[in-house]
Amino acid sequence: MKSKHAERMLSGERTCIGQITKSAMFSLFSRSSRSDPASVDARFQAIYTKEWAWRQAQHLESDEDEVGIPSYLPRVDDKTQQERLAYWRDVIKQLDNIDPKTLSAKEQVNYGVYREQIEVFVAQQEFKDYEKPLNADTAFWSNQASIARQTFSKHDDYTNYIAQLKDVPRYFSEQMDNMRSGLKRGFTPPRITLIGRDSSIVSVVEAKTPEDTIYYEPFKSILGSIPAQEQANLRSKGLEVIRESVLPTYQKLLTFFRDEYFPNTREKLDAESLPNGRAYYLAKIREFTTEPLKAETIHKIGVDEIARIRAEMADTIKESGFKGDFNSFLDFLRTDPQFYAKTPEQLLKEAAWIAKEFDGVSDKYFGHLPRRRFAIKPVPDDEAPFYTSGRGGPGVYLVNTYDLPSRALYSLPALTLHEAAPGHAFQMPLVLEQKDNPPFRNAYISAYGEGWALYCEYLGKEMGMYHTPYDTFGMLSYQAWRAARLVVDTGIHSLGWTREQAQKYLHDNTALSAHEIETEVDRYIAWPGQSLSYYLGELAILKCRKKAEEALGDKFNIRAFHDAVLQTGSVPLPLLEKHIDEFINNGGKGPYPNEEH
Template sequence: MKKTGLRRHVRRQVRGCLLACLLASASCAGTATAATASAASASASAGADARLRAIHEAEWQWRQGQRLENEEDETSGISAGLPQVDAATQAARRARWEGVLEQLDGVAEQDLSPEGRINYAVYRAQVAALVANGRFREYEKPLNADSSFWFNMTYEARKPFRTRQDYMNYVAQLNDVPRYFREQVANMRAGLARGFTPPKVTLAGRDGTIAGIVGAKPAETPFYLPFKAMPAAIPAAEQDSLRAAALEAIARRVIPAHAELLAFMRDEYVPRATGNLAAESLPDGKAYYQSKIVEYTTTHLAADEIHRIGLAEMAKIRAEMAAVMKEVKFTGGLPAFLQFLRTDPRFYARTPEELLMRAAWIAKKFDGKAEQYFGRLPRSRFAIIPVPPDQAPYYTSGRGGPGVYLVNTYDLPSRALYSLPALTLHESAPGHAFQMPVAMEQGGRPAFRNAYISAYGEGWALYSERLGTEMGIYETPYEVFGMLSYQAWRASRLVVDTGIHAKGWTREQAQRYLMDNTALSRHEVETEVDRYISWPGQALSYYLGQMAITEARAKAEAALGERFDIRAFHDTVLELGSVPLPVLKARIDRFIGEGGKGPYATGQ
């Protein structure tokens, strides 16, 4: 090689080496920069998660001391004494939660880990609802057509009692009833003075559960139930002592407190309760009703928009109903078909035991299908029991939760067997008595995540009714129609709730809408409408929640195609526990991005 060629070759080699070194150096610098950025991001997430955790752990510990209804840790046993509910305590709670919201404003949400963002969204919505309830002084209206503070107390007697201390604490609760009732009555008087009560028409007969206590012997009241069968580990002499203390507390404290409450309800509260039905007619009514929409639907939809959604969905369901009528060769119109369903004896149980046994059979049918649709099943089982007789006349057709599926056996001609499969799927499994335990059995989750969010919980239960068609639970066209009637029942709530509370509907108008569009009995229609009147917004959660789950599933099926696994989808929805609907939608987007792998398959 000539010298000039050699020099050019050397120069090219040197330039190549220099370029390689520069590229390598840049690559190393880029890797270092990425690593530094990743470390910084991880540090920011850890810091933001820690700040959020410090806020919610401190507040939750304080909240447990407040012993709010539906907020106590179920693992903590029976509490000694009843909660403080006086106005000063309520104001202090509101101030505490407003301070928590200010603290949450200081958390950089974008820096939180994926799980931290879910915790943040759930927790902030929860605290915001508590603040709103304090702002509108919801505690001045501690009853509705569905439930009341005095009847809710009897649920404590149905909890598991395991230790001597549980019984001693419960006796302390019984002795605390007069103080607790006085505070509730003082709040109700304040509400009465400003026109903030349930509508008078929804209170008729609701004093029956109070009168039942006043007229009973101490050992015959629900409050004595825990003492009828006590753990053998408690010595017999101590059992006798605890029973005597309970009987004395019921006789000298509980029954007289109920007698005073009964007089207040009959002589003062019910006669002066508001005659208006609409939530928007209450003090600051428009803002109050919108706050209930936000609380129960976890959306910011307006009443008019929800009303339109309801009408559109009802039209779709009516078309499905018409197809079933054609299948059974019914030649009349929908009103005639509904009358046929409401009156033909073949569709109704003859005894309460028959209704309960049919419910149990349907629940066992689900058990035979469960593993095809769910990868993780809850360890918790549930009992099927009748609604207590003193509450049954005003109670809904059924209700489920951890460990129990309540079936209303009152007025059997109003409890259609063709609707029982949909009711059972909703209240037992895979609905409430299935979903709630799955959520509660998740490990490493903050305690506040076990709180119930209606849009998610009721949306899932209503989705479970539709899922029954895929699972083969409905065996006749009439049972399919029963499911559709239940779908129409929930879709009609979007129309009726907003109609009553924002559009001036009358009670009779709401009843007629349900009678014309569902197969519900007259008794069910009347109790349901009174529930919607006295509990604004809650009825909106069901269908809007179902729509969110159904839309998320359709999106996942379209995106994943053959990779879509129904078990993985259901596991992903259920492992979240109760969350606001926007959180659910975001989680399914992530599910799609991860290729449709369920939470247990990926080790999450």
């Protein structure tokens, strides 16, 4: 694996690239140059190659050729964080000395992605995001525990894992020190969003034996190719390090969280009430949308889109034959047993059926398919109560089987298209297959990645994936859910909305269950800006498609268009728009010459 970004996706630790102005984009793609592109390319490549090697030395990224479980945990103390800030600021100065117009076409794209990546890193360090290493969705300790759920495929994975566990006391101590610094300046998640979030700590602390903790999971089924005596040795060392390093550290963490941190977290919800909060929220909008938008503008887009979607919902209700108003229909969907699985296994099998149904139509809409397959698994029990309905990435589609009356079957087709294929578990492996891109291009840009996955939900209607008006309404409810995020996120963080006001807005405009609404709103409160990426990203892709259809006419080919969008990997939205302009100028030809379009 070239990068940790794909693995972080499943634990919620997404790396998202910041905005870039459209005027800058036009200059990036200008072909005129007074300098030799080869020499300028070499200067630029030297900058990002050196910086990437530095990231690896900082243990912020895996070595390019490293596959498996790394043996290290990064340093996260304040001194190290300040050193990183100084380093990335210097990188920006170096980039300022390069005129992107003088780069080759390929490196212009790399420059556009890379510069925004570094600018986001600088902003994150300047605002000291590392002093808040948790939110309602995830936390540093749950990210650490998730390593135990990864695939161990060789002997070194076990020894490296043991080395990581030995370092847990140091790593957790530095994280807690950072959280104390955040407490002192009021830089914390709102207290309401952290209620019950210590359950994943408790599950380790209160385990009857070290073998009952999540951290022992890799040792329960050690590779058969490892000799029996060595297997016993690895289990013994694993038990020892869990007993002596992990368990005492988790006890300290639980005491710290309950007695020191949680009681002193802030009560206000909005990001703008944080230190330098107005600038902080603006930086988050730029990070997650890749566009220089104001909160008020985004809020209005959301309100307008909700009105449009509500009209489509009304037509779908009429098509279903239901007699009653909108709210009565929502109540019907939320309460009728026909719409809910009876067992976790049924929900998982329904998701698998939908995923295979997509396989049957995939070649009609995509010319180039990823080589990597994915498994469908339940969300782990210790994370499920506060986890989203599902989450996908390279190799896996996690389906939340907790609280089955909250997991509507009419929403499952849209969820599966988004998280599995052709969404995250489809798009991300395609990025990793592109070996000619520099490794920093494997970063996950939320506006692109989430925009694509939400577009896949919309595409499901065209692909014939929604078989009943209820399925279609589930898709529309999900579209309304993401449009409502534009209203709710900006409402909470900039316009003074309460938690109850945000919950009511989702309740009145979507078919989400009460449990999902509470979980989702707390995520938006604790993670400012992230929820804006989905719908704005989808709108950008739909805009690109409409432009291509109108420009190409009969030459427009949906498979070639999708291949072109996916070819770029994660890029800022303005760069995607310029890429589709080139696709149009090239006559709508697909990027893979050996694929039939």
